Amino acid sequence: MRLVVADDSVLLREGLVRLLSGAGHEVVASVGDGTSFVDAVVGCRPDVSIVDVRMPPTHTDEGMRAAVEARQRVRGTAVVVLSQYVESSYADDLLADGAGGVGYLLKDRVTHIDEFLDALNRVATGGTVLDPEVVAQLITRRRGPLARLTAREREVLALMAEGRSNAAIAQRLVVSDGAVEKHVGNVFAKLDLAPSDEDHRRVLAVLAYLRD
């Protein structure tokens, strides 16, 4: 894959580039602030880009705003936002356009290299990946009908919200695909969501429900 990387810390940027190159990806641009990130995405059209939330000049949510802007300028370009801390209210910004191809992860998830690369792949192919911590916040935020789910169904819901496919959920929970399908069906029925076969639409439906 061709990637753009933005992080104002040279230490971390070099680390990311080394890690991605080591995995056989090509980093076409690595920059240190939001404006250059948007320019790089517009100029290079990467398969997926990675951006840190906190960057100069404001050192607040610069990267998040740059990600949103980049996705407006290059419609639907895949972006993974990394942050030292995650808050569900930030995720709302990324998910607002409902288009998919976004990821929002804690920076330390990078240390689980295989999972991180898998997340990049999913986002590059139009998937949505949310950090488990964000999902946990979303799930505690919404109580009401969620209380009707069984413990296992809540686990399945959380994994769906993180952006995982049925197969990945089955593997994670060490159950059969069929069992996962049954749980997913139950979750959709209990939450009054229209069932959907396509993974991506399903994730968005779940997230839309949780963010509502």
Added chain:
Amino acid sequence: MTTATTPQIMTTGARSSWMRRLGTESAFLLVGLPLAILSFTIVVTGLSLTASLLITLIGIPVLLGTLWLVRGVAAVERRRLGWVTRAPMADPGYRRRDREAGLRGWLNLLRDRQPWLDLAYGLLLFPVALATFIIAVTWWATALYGLTWPLFGHALDATKSPGDQDLPRLLGFQSYAGRSAFYMGLAVFCAVTLPFVVRGLTGLHVAMGRAMLTSDVAALQQRVATLTASRSAAAEAEATSLRRLERDLHDGPQQRLVRIAMDLSHAQQRLDDDPASARPLVDEALDQTREAIAEVRALSRGIAPPVLADRGLAAAIAAVASRATADVNLDVHLPDGERLSPSVESAAYFIVAEALTNVAKHAHATHVSVDVRREAEDLVVDITDDGVGGANLAKGHGLAGLADRAAGLDGTLEVSSPPGGPTSITGRIPCA
């Protein structure tokens, strides 16, 4: 008056309804009369005794005693005036007796100005309180009597003696309906003007009290004392949190980093002769690293939560509420997009965060309601849970630090937590 003490009785009302204020001020005027009679009695008796005994020198201690009693009355009046105006009235400061100076020390007390002002106030209070009492009672009574007259006027007519007259009859209203209308008209007038009359009468007392019972200098001195206390509270709160931060850093990430360095250098040694045995060391170092990252994240959230700086109080409180263990009912009434000063936002945030931490740790609560709103110039946060209660502001508890933090901003923190619950924590921080 200086700005420090001036919240006028006329303007503080935005905070409460006019009905509540009417009640407060009426009660103030009603209680004023007995107090005035008491003070008048003390002053007149004391001064007469002094005058008649002065020649025997016993008059001096009687005078001192009288001044001492009047000082008590003045203190009560200051409290009452502070209560009705919602702005504490400063004690003007009395000269202290020089214990070394013996008799001269006692006599010097008579050269202080304030006791004599108190005495004059005690005397003057009687006619003023009597007049304001009579007017207030008359207004109230006329309003209540007139409005209800049509209900019991028949009964009065039935029991009246021949030749009894009432005001409307004398003025030519002979029919029952006409008299009812007259009474009710009068009552409506009194009822409508009642709040203004009562406020004016109270204002008279307030003006008199401000002129005689306190002084600008006293008010400033009191303000200085309050600010000094709040500044040291803020300094103490900061010192405490820095110490805690240092300890947390030392116990957490610092130890882990040392351990990681140990494991890695151990692994480095083994890479040459026994690479296989280096693997578990590296694995462990990686785990420790992740732990350290998580700890640093938690710590920095505890110092200054990024979401607070980035998105403001409402978002930060929503975030902390979403991490709470109990069911949180969040009610934030803040204008969208309006940012308060960082110190106010931060204090409000930490009050909510600490209260929710306490709920998780101690309260065994299933439900918490968090309420954030503006009240006039204050930001008010209110956290109420249905837990077991028993929280307190004792030193060393997290709540004491929050009380200091609030005090540092001229705010207050109130904790109500009877054993058995519920616990209610209310922080009030001025944000003007």
